Amino acid sequence: MKKWKKILLIVLIGLVVVLTGGFVYLQTQTYSPTSSAQQVTNQAEDDSDWLYFPSEDETKPMIIFYPGALVDPGSYSPWAQKVAQAGYPVYIVKMPLDLAVLAPNRGDKVLAEQPDRKYVLGGHSLGGVMASRFAVEHQQDLAGVFFLASYPDEKGSLADVKVPVLSLTGENDKVLNQKAYQEAKEELPANADYQEIPGGNHAGFGSYGPQKGDGKSTIDDQNLQVSQQLISWLKEKVD
Numbered sequence: 620m621k622k623w624k625k626i627l628l629i630v631l632i633g634l635v636v637v638l639t640g641g642f643v644y645l646q647t648q649t650y651s652p653t654s655s656a657q658q659v660t661n662q663a664e665d666d667s668d669w670l671y672f673p674s675e676d677e678t679k680p681m682i683i684f685y686p687g688a689l690v691d692p693g694s695y696s697p698w699a700q701k702v703a704q705a706g707y708p709v710y711i712v713k714m715p716l717d718l719a720v721l722a723p724n725r726g727d728k729v730l731a732e733q734p735d736r737k738y739v740l741g742g743h744s745l746g747g748v749m750a751s752r753f754a755v756e757h758q759q760d761l762a763g764v765f766f767l768a769s770y771p772d773e774k775g776s777l778a779d780v781k782v783p784v785l786s787l788t789g790e791n792d793k794v795l796n797q798k799a800y801q802e803a804k805e806e807l808p809a810n811a812d813y814q815e816i817p818g819g820n821h822a823g824f825g826s827y828g829p830q831k832g833d834g835k836s837t838i839d840d841q842n843l844q845v846s847q848q849l850i851s852w853l854k855e856k857v858d
Contacts, residue, residue, distance in 0.1 A: 649717050652693040656826035659700050660693035663711075668728045670696065670711040672703035680737035680762040680857060682709040683726045685719045685746030685753075687769075687825065692717075694825035695743070701846035707739070707853055719749035726753045730760075739857060741765040741849075743824050744794070751775025751806075758782075763857040765849065767824040768795045770803035777807055783856035784811040787848055789819025789841070791834035812852060816844050 652660055664671040670692050682702060686692050692711040699709040710729045715721045719742065726740065737760050742750030747769025754764050755775055764777060765785040771777055777784055784807055788795065804811075816823075816838070822830035823841030838844065 650690045650694060650822075650825070650827035650830065652691055652696065653826045653828055656694055656696050659696040662700065663693075663696060668713055668725070670699075670713070672696075672700050672709045672711075674703045674706050674708040676706035679706045679708075679853075680739050681729075681733060682707050682739050682741060683729050683750075684709060684711045685726070685740075685742035685750040686711065686714065686717065687742075687744035687746050688719070689717050690743070690746075690825055690827055694827040697826050697842040698846040698849070701843070702849055702853075705846075705850045705853075707850075714746075719746045723749040723752050724756075726750075726757065730757065736760065737762040739763040739765065739853065741767065742769055743767040744769050744821070748772055748775060751777060754782075755780065763853070765852070767845065768792055768821050770800050771806045772803070773806065775806070777811075778805065780808065783852070784808055785849075785852045785856070786811060786813045787816065787824075787845070788814075789816045789821060789823055789834075789836070791818060791836060792821040793834035794821035794830060794832055812856070814848055814852075816841060816848070819844065 660670060686695060692713050695711050699711055703709045712725050714725060739762050740750045740754045747766040751771035752775035754761055761782055763783040767787050768789060818837035819841045820836040821833045823836045824845055826842055
């Protein structure tokens, strides 16, 4: 009996070491906001579940945004603040270990905070995949969906969902799987909007510096263009 207890203790210690090591490793791989993005983040309402950029306009839909894998939510603050200033309040959802795949239904917390309000769902990279799955299961007050360098999978197919959809990509994005992106168009409505930012790359949909394997951006402020494209689409297709 004592022998089994000793073995169990060794296994438990080993498990703790592995989990701790994995957590530490993920922390070192996470992309943090640039100093300028952090300054904007400091102006947001910081909750345990989200960063919130409010708007005084209560007639427009709110935005629920899922960050890309291993990207700190604050990295999206520059364009989120501008979208909120245009009248669309933005919730940048915080994910466990900065991985939306670990909490694909985290948007439920925002819907509980603002029941019966129309909302637009968006996501960057892996966050967009998880956001599309959430959209399919929560269509009641859904007013639109947008993808930043992302696309839906079969579980998040929006082909039959009757809301406006925007797919925004960057010309120099080398992280986005182009083959999968093209194939995923079958999972989007026939009238989806496809727009590309000339000179933009994958990391430029946030503000967290260079990303491994990405192409080089040739524009000064991609976040500004992201906000402009989103605001234009929201006003034209969603309002």
